[in-house]
Amino acid sequence: MRPRVLEEAEAEILSAMLFYEDQQEGLGKDYFDRVSQTIELIARDPQMYPVYEGKRLSRVFRRAAVDRFPYIVGYQIRPDETVGYVSKLG
Numbered sequence: 001m002r003p004r005v006l007e008e009a010e011a012e013i014l015s016a017m018l019f020y021e022d023q024q025e026g027l028g029k030d031y032f033d034r035v036s037q038t039i040e041l042i043a044r045d046p047q048m049y050p051v052y053e054g055k056r057l058s059r060v061f062r063r064a065a066v067d068r069f070p071y072i073v074g075y076q077i078r079p080d081e082t083v084g085y086v087s088k089l090g
Contacts, residue, residue, distance in 0.1 A: 001043065001081065001082065002039070002040075002043045003039055003042055003043055003046075003075055003081070003082040003083060003084040004081050004082070004083050004084070005039065005084050005085070005086075006083065006084070006085050008085065009084060009085040009086040012085075012086045012087070012088075013032065013035055013086050016028075016031055016069075016071065016086075016088070017029075017031050017032045020069075030068070031066075031069055031071075034066050034067050034068055034069060035066055035069075035071065035073065035086060037067070038064050038065075038066050038067070038073045039073060039084065041064065042064055042073060042075055042082065042084065043082070046062070046075070046077045046082050047077075048064075049062045049063060049064040050062060050063070052074065059076055060076065060077070061074050061075065061076050062074070062075055062076075062077070063075075066086075070088055070089045070090060071086055071087065071088050071089065072086070072087055072089060073085070073086055074086075074087060
């Protein structure tokens with residue numbers, strides 16, 4: 001099952017894609033493709049990535065690094081779905 005991407009994450013993806021495309025033609029598409037690939041890997045095996053232990057949280061989150069770009073796809077595995085967000089590192 002493909003993870004549900006939060007609206008805020010979709011807006012972040014679009015914003016970053018436009019930023020990278022402004023920097024270099026084709027870079028925005030590359031960013032989008034790599035985020036999409038990361039989400040597909042999560043969909044195939046949500047347990048694949050480690051639990052994020054950087055903060056004390058009441059819920060368990062996992063994080064997957066986006067190849068080549070300083071972004072992560074964070075997500076939470078719920079009984080009925082996997083919910084994800086995208087965040088810039090740093």
